[in-house]
Amino acid sequence: MAVLTVNDLCKTFGAGTARSNRVLDHISFDVRGQTFVSVVGPSGCGKSTLLNIISGVETHTSGDVSVTSDEGRPARLGYVFQDPRLLPWRTVRKNMLYVQDKDDDQARRRVSTYLDMVGLGQHGDFFPGQLSGGMQQRVGIARAFAVEPDLLIMDEPFSHLDAITARGLRAQLQDIWAQSRKTVVFVTHDVVEAVELSDRIIVLQPGGRIFEDIPIDLPRPRRQSDPAVATLQAEVLARLEKMKAITPQAATAV
Amino acid sequence: MTDTLTRRRSTEEIARSRPAWQRRLTSDRAARLTFYVVAFLFWIALAGLFERIPGPPSVVDSLVEEFRRGEVFGNFADTFYRFGIGVALSVGVGILVGVVIGLSPMARAFLESPVLVGLSIPAIMWAFLTVMWFGFGHTSPIVTTFLTAVPFVILNVAQGVQGVSRDLRDMSSSYGVPLGRRVRELVLPAVAGYVVAGLRFAVIMGWNGVLLAEWFGGSGGAGYRARFWYDANQFAGFAAWVVLFVGVIIILDQLLLERLSRRMFRWRDATH
Numbered sequence: 001m002a003v004l005t006v007n008d009l010c011k012t013f014g015a016g017t018a019r020s021n022r023v024l025d026h027i028s029f030d031v032r033g034q035t036f037v038s039v040v041g042p043s044g045c046g047k048s049t050l051l052n053i054i055s056g057v058e059t060h061t062s063g064d065v066s067v068t069s070d071e072g073r074p075a076r077l078g079y080v081f082q083d084p085r086l087l088p089w090r091t092v093r094k095n096m097l098y099v100q101d102k103d104d105d106q107a108r109r110r111v112s113t114y115l116d117m118v119g120l121g122q123h124g125d126f127f128p129g130q131l132s133g134g135m136q137q138r139v140g141i142a143r144a145f146a147v148e149p150d151l152l153i154m155d156e157p158f159s160h161l162d163a164i165t166a167r168g169l170r171a172q173l174q175d176i177w178a179q180s181r182k183t184v185v186f187v188t189h190d191v192v193e194a195v196e197l198s199d200r201i202i203v204l205q206p207g208g209r210i211f212e213d214i215p216i217d218l219p220r221p222r223r224q225s226d227p228a229v230a231t232l233q234a235e236v237l238a239r240l241e242k243m244k245a246i247t248p249q250a251a252t253a254v
Numbered sequence: 255m256t257d258t259l260t261r262r263r264s265t266e267e268i269a270r271s272r273p274a275w276q277r278r279l280t281s282d283r284a285a286r287l288t289f290y291v292v293a294f295l296f297w298i299a300l301a302g303l304f305e306r307i308p309g310p311p312s313v314v315d316s317l318v319e320e321f322r323r324g325e326v327f328g329n330f331a332d333t334f335y336r337f338g339i340g341v342a343l344s345v346g347v348g349i350l351v352g353v354v355i356g357l358s359p360m361a362r363a364f365l366e367s368p369v370l371v372g373l374s375i376p377a378i379m380w381a382f383l384t385v386m387w388f389g390f391g392h393t394s395p396i397v398t399t400f401l402t403a404v405p406f407v408i409l410n411v412a413q414g415v416q417g418v419s420r421d422l423r424d425m426s427s428s429y430g431v432p433l434g435r436r437v438r439e440l441v442l443p444a445v446a447g448y449v450v451a452g453l454r455f456a457v458i459m460g461w462n463g464v465l466l467a468e469w470f471g472g473s474g475g476a477g478y479r480a481r482f483w484y485d486a487n488q489f490a491g492f493a494a495w496v497v498l499f500v501g502v503i504i505i506l507d508q509l510l511l512e513r514l515s516r517r518m519f520r521w522r523d524a525t526h
Binding site for chain 2: 052055056057076077078079081083085087089090094098099147
């Protein structure tokens with residue numbers, strides 16, 4: 001069953017004005033439960049706007065977006081942003097409880113479980129300012145998983161981190177995902193990252209159209225050193241090069 | 255020729271290089287104390303120069319006399335009762351209206367002008383008006399305190415709410431955090447600095463308002479007692495009450511508001 005359905009979605013900033021700018025142009029796709037889908041594309045192709053529309057932060061101009069839960073209640077969303085977006089005046093644990101439906105024993109247990117999973121079980125009473133950037137981002141990831149979301153959306157969560165920290169967090173994300181099997185939509189401009197993490201890659205082209213929808217059928221856990229992963233990464237990169245050749249805007253944007 | 259950068263000194267080294275007495279002399283506490291000493295000496299000088307300005311000994315005599323007559327505690331109890339209710343109301347209403355104005359452009363458009371009008375009316379006008387409306391008693395000073403202080407609280411809180419991080423608001427709305435929790439855990443802590451500034455204004459302006467209303471309303475209280483000595487042409491008695499007014503405001507600001515401010519920003523100290 002599809003958890004996320006995007007149907008004929010359009011988004012135009014400043015619609016009806018002389019400076020209108022269409023960033024998403026008749027996009028349609030489904031995401032089935034327990035799959036990890038990456039959305040890649042050059043800067044300015046509408047990836048983050050798409051996530052903001054799915055999460056309800058941004059409104060769309062036309063089309064439909066729906067997130068469904070198979071548990072007979074309103075669908076729950078988790079969101080991991082590029083930066084951690086933690087309340088600086090609340091401790092790590094209280095930041096995680098802030099987005100829970102209720103502050104009860106069950107919620108506290110979930111918070112502890114996911115803090116342990118990201119290796120921050122001992123840091124629940126720390127304020128965010130007392131943690132490194134990588135640790136704060138791990139809190140952001142734990143917070144998103146701890147709401148037990150029907151759909152987890154992640155917007156380039158490792159782009160602000162150094163290469164070694166990002167690599168460690170990617171591995172950690174794979175482990176947590178393997179245990180929880182949450183449905184994930186993951187935005188990145190890094191093809192290598194997308195192949196390592198995803199079941200499927202949606203390539204957006206400048207102007208906000210889907211260029212290609214690529215299934216990634218590789219066994220997990222995946223590591224970059226794995227030859228099959230490296231081969232597929234090269235193949236996806238070659239397809240992006242093809243997109244650059246076909247769509248001149250992409251050549252300047254990538 | 256080789257240029258050498260001046261060697262940078264660590265904070266520990268800087269601290270070690272200055273003797274303890276020098277550090278104490280240049281501390282914030284020393285600066286505050288110095289001000290009080292200078293103000294006191296200035297007062298003595300003025301009293302020596304002008305006959306109609308009572309010097310410290312006569313003011314202290316009057317103060318002791320007022321305490322002996324039992325006028326101080328009773329009148330201050332009345333004043334604090336009125337001031338406390340007025341300030342509490344102005345802070346409660348001010349935070350509520352400030353948050354609403356900060357969150358809703360429609361509320362801002364509707365309430366901005368009345369708040370600005372409120373800011374422009376001096377406490378003395380409110381004191382006259384409330385005495386005319388409510389006569390002598392508790393109501394007039396309470397309403398004066400409230401009306402004098404509340405626009406400052408509203409303005410400060412509204413400005414703070416408008417400055418709450420857009421990223422954190424988006425994060426909260428993407429997780430569907432309920433409005434009440436959002437106000438409690440995101441908006442109010444984010445505007446804590448503005449609330450403290452608003453509270454400080456409320457205390458100072460409210461104190462001003464309550465004394466004026468008592469001065470004109472004449473039904474007991476510190477302002478009433480100050481007027482009694484003024485009408486009796488006894489400047490030492492009048493000055494004794496002025497010293498008490500100033501003392502109370504300093505104690506409220508330094509002991510209560512300063513501590514409250516430190517408590518509200520515990521999280522910021524913890525990160526340094």
